[in-house]
Amino acid sequence: MVVNSLLKHKMQKIGGGVLWLLVLIISPVQAEEVRSGIVEQSLGRDFGILVGDIIEHYYVVQVPAAYSLTPASLPPSGEMDYWLQLLNSEYELIAENNQFRHYRLHFTFQTFYAPLDVRALTIPALTVRFIADDKAEQITLPAWHFTMSPLKEIAPRGVASDSNQNAFMKADLRPKTIPISGLQQQVWILSLTLLGLLLIWMSLKGYFFAFTRSPFQQAFHQVKRLRKHHYEPSAFYQALQAVHLAFNRLAKQALFAHQVDTFVLQHAELKPYQQKIDDFYQLSTEVLYSEQKAGSLNDFDQLLQLCRQLAGVEKLALKKS
Amino acid sequence: MSNVAVNSDNLLHDWHQKAATLQQNINQTILGQEHIIELMVVAIFCRGHILLEGDVGVGKTTLLRAAAESLGGDFERIEGTIDLMPHDLVYYTHIANDGKPAVNEGPLLKHGQDLSIFFFNEINRARPQVHSLLLRVMAERSVSAFNKTFHFPHLQVFADRNRIEKDETFELPAAARDRFMMELHIKQPKAEDQLKELMFNTRYYDADKLVDSADKAVLPFNQLNEIAVMIQDQIHVSETIQNYGFHLCQALRRPQDYDIKISDIDTEKLVLGGMGPRGISYLARSARAHAWLKQRHTVTPEDFHAVIRAISKHRIFINPVYNYNGEAIIEELINGVLNTIPSP
The missing domain is CATH 1.10.8.80 (Magnesium chelatase subunit I, C-Terminal domain)
Structure with a gap:
């Protein structure tokens, strides 16, 4: 029991010492204020920079937790010098606890300096401000020195610089194309399917043949179809309309009875049929503008005969031309 | 076919002969304007007013005079001038034989209901006030004066204007133009023989004699309204x-x-x-x-x-x-x- 109590006492002494040690180690840190400054930076290559190059600078800065960045203190985008352009400046709060805050700053510059030989240049120092209630803090991002290279071909001796095949200046590489062979096949299949469907639809509607038939051939087929309903007054009206439409299409305008003479003069191949054309227009005038009578089968047959004859004449004229 | 329809047909047939005579009569006076004359005859049988337009010296006035003379009825002519005022058409004042001032009916009123043709020469030289009076005369065939309304049931207005001169002229308002049934554009004849005829045939040298040589009043003008209605009906x-x-x-x-x-x-x-x-x-x-x-x-x-x-x-x-x-x-x-x- 004595041993145990002694051991316990020793342990208590050791435990108290460890606690003291911890207090000694930790307390100065807790007591010391967080220092403001740059904790991390990435500025990129500071040589071999050519005219028009983009220069990107990243910084991670630390400030005490109470401080926050004043966005207005970031330099505005625009010209910083006659050769230097600040394209963009951004900031982001990336970490914070009750002691500090970490901000990441990102600056994008573009240089337009066009040196004739290697030239040392400097991006000036930038100052970023932080505020906390009535206090202010500022961090200076140091000036950055770099060298710019000229855009000048190095012409090695012995290599021709004229325009022959050994010329130093050569065409750029071809851009790599994205492989679309798989897609191409699908596109072809889809296009052919759509075309097939369109052709089927057109042939079902009768449009396909309409392209190949002459106006009078089309009229012939329509009149033939309407002849089956010859007892209906509207059938003869539609039949006359179909033949009129054929004449209009051939004349490329609405053709009327009093214009037939001029029309026949312009289409000499129709001259032998002028009497029949006149008869058709006379019949049409009688039916459409006065009597509105239903057509007899004979009337339909005459229309069919006229259409057949004029389609034949038209075909012959096309062959000759 | 009923008797009324047969009578109408016969009457229209008779009148067709008269219309042909009228057309022929005017065609004999004026050369190379067959289509214009045909349109004028159409307007006459629709009782529509006509405005003639064309270059100077193409025969606008002669054509209208010939048409007016052929139609018969009382004819009145007035020249459009810049100082013409509406009252000049309605009345005029003068010193009568007894030495007292007098007011008499003007060109529009003095013929009463027998006024058949009112010919307004160079209409675009008249002021808009005159055009305004004409609007009513053309649309309603009546005019109010001396506290009463005068009607002109057979009136047809013929007017002309030349399209070359624009100085001191007043463009007809759209409403006035719309009241003219037809606006006919007269061009000079193109056929060589017609131009030679106009150039060398002495018959065409004197417009007055030319118009006088045509037959007068070939139509009973006071029946035109009824015939016009019949044509539209038949x-x-x-x-x-x-x-x-x-x-x-x-x-x-x-x-x-x-x-x-x-x-x-x-x-x-x-x-x-x-x-x-x-x-x-x-x-x-x-x-x-x-x-x-x-x-x-x-x-x-x-x-x-x-x-x-x-x-x-x-x-x-x-x-x-x-x-x-x-x-x-x-x-x-x-x-x-x-x-x-x-x-x-």
């Missing part, structure tokens, strides 16, 4: 031709709806107005009268084609942007409409 218009006439008028107002193309012109914005109810009614009436003149009982597209220019040209109002070439554009529009609208 000439048949089928449903097909009604559709055709309707689409012609629609296409003149909205050419873009009928896919009518005019080179370098945006047809969507071309026509601002025109061919209103009076215009389309005149078109139908003149188509019927034309069919009758051609001895047909039914109106066909040919009738519309014959009269549409005279009826519609002065009734189409186009966007001022196109005024620089307005006449040619309207002509092209009418051609486009006639060539595009089919029948049936």
